[in-house]
Amino acid sequence: DRAVSLRQLTRRYGTGPGSVTALDGVSLDFHHGTFTAVMGPSGSGKSTLLQCAAGLDRPTSGSVTVAGTELTGLSETRLTLLRRRHIGFVFQTFNLLPSLTAEQNVGLPLRLAGRRPPSALVREVLERVGLGGRRRHRPSELSGGQQQRVALARALITRPQVLFGDEPTGALDSATSREVLVLLRDMVSAEGLTLVMVTHDPVAASYADRVVFLVDGRLTGEVLGASAQDIA
Ligand code: ADP
Numbered sequence: 001d002r003a004v005s006l007r008q009l010t011r012r013y014g015t016g017p018g019s020v021t022a023l024d025g026v027s028l029d030f031h032h033g034t035f036t037a038v039m040g041p042s043g044s045g046k047s048t049l050l051q052c053a054a055g056l057d058r059p060t061s062g063s064v065t066v067a068g069t070e071l072t073g074l075s076e077t078r079l080t081l082l083r084r085r086h087i088g089f090v091f092q093t094f095n096l097l098p099s100l101t102a103e104q105n106v107g108l109p110l111r112l113a114g115r116r117p118p119s120a121l122v123r124e125v126l127e128r129v130g131l132g133g134r135r136r137h138r139p140s141e142l143s144g145g146q147q148q149r150v151a152l153a154r155a156l157i158t159r160p161q162v163l164f165g166d167e168p169t170g171a172l173d174s175a176t177s178r179e180v181l182v183l184l185r186d187m188v189s190a191e192g193l194t195l196v197m198v199t200h201d202p203v204a205a206s207y208a209d210r211v212v213f214l215v216d217g218r219l220t221g222e223v224l225g226a227s228a229q230d231i232a
């Protein structure tokens with residue numbers, strides 16, 4: 001029932017005396033249908049952990065297993081296929097294509113996989129994030145919260161097992177941020193999505209079932225369940 005397993009994950013940038021150890025032997029499991037927040041000071045390795053877990057970066061040593069497949073031995077091609085099938089990613093800056101409408105942005109992962117996005121499916125996913133009425137709008141015509149909802153719909157259209165978020169609410173005001181967090185939490189409980197979210201914000205982290213802490217590339221602790229709310 002593990003969606004993601006990290007074992008002795010180490011990521012070093014550069015070699016020799018100037019090298020930086022961004023992750024230093026991190027072992028961690030993310031179970032199906034759980035919401036984990038990853039916190040820690042700037043430079044503690046949070047982004048690196050997310051990128052390695054999502055198959056966007058390769059660790060120096062250790063292993064990453066997603067949906068039963070070990071990523072470390074995979075070719076770039078197979079890794080890309082596995083990412084497309086099982087992994088979604090949302091970013092602080094939304095990363096929408098400005099010239100495309102909401103529905104075109106949402107359909108993009110299917111187009112990249114060589115499929116025509118079924119309009120009923122695109123509509124359904126946009127409705128799930130509360131944007132059924134904004135299908136033809138471009139990112140510049142949407143608020144920050146609406147843009148992040150489009151990004152979320154785009155990440156979810158392939159029905160990934162795991163969704164990674166790197167400060168997904170970092171660019172949103174606190175009220176909008178809470179709306180997006182409620183939406184995310186509902187998707188975890190209603191659909192068994194596994195959510196791993198990096199955040200600096202204790203209020204955002206309090207929406208998670210579990211909060212893990214990184215310092216200097218090492219896990220220093222975790223807080224579970226209701227007490228996760230205490231960190232806010
Ligand atoms: P966080 O997300 O917690 O701010 P990062 O994972 O971005 O931490 O970075 C961890 C450490 O690794 C930092 O010291 C950072 O400067 C370094 N680092 C991250 N990415 C690179 C890179 N591409 N090249 C060199 N150093 C990097």
Ligand code: ADP
Pocket residue numbers: 042043047166
């Ligand atoms: P975050 O906002 O998550 O802390 P950063 O600003 O640390 O992100 O990093 C943004 C991007 O720059 C990441 O892709 C990271 O790998 C890269 N990066 C971070 N630190 C360095 C560095 N010292 N040298 C090169 N690239 C870096």
